[in-house]
Amino acid sequence: MNIRIAEKNHQQVISECVDAAYSIYIDRIGKKPAPMLMDYAELISKNLVYVATDKEQLKGLIVLIPKGNYLLIENVAVYSSFQGQGIGRRLIEFAFKLAKDAGLQEVRLYTNELMTENLMYYPKFGFIVTNRRIEDGYRRVYMSKSL
Secondary structure: OEEEEOOHHHHHHHHHHHHHHHHHHHHHHOOOOHHHHOOHHHHHHOOOEEEEEEOOEEEEEEEEEEEOOEEEEEEEEEOHHHOOOOHHHHHHHHHHHHHHHOOOOEEEEEEEOOOHHHHHHHHHHOOEEEEEEEEOOEEEEEEEEEO
């Protein structure tokens, strides 16, 4: 599997991957999760999206935004048919390496409190909960991992 910067021609498949990964949460949250509403054309143009591909087939993606002394994981999505194969883990580990290589001190992320799977998943990487608040109409749980 290869992880690299997304290109403009990835936009459609990125949106499809995000929709496939997050649509299961619509009923639980009561509306589309925030990643389904993001402007991926803009994020791609700013080189903030990385894609995980195998033989040119997109399997997942991660949106990474440098912010001061930390790297924000804005979104991680893996096609549902490829979940459970370690792709999400590889994407998160890629974020750690990118942050370390840039001399950043921590990696942060947030998730919806109703995405309970994530609340169990991210601590396995050493993330700790730092805050909970309502933002943009979503009940978010903020997490951080020091590098």
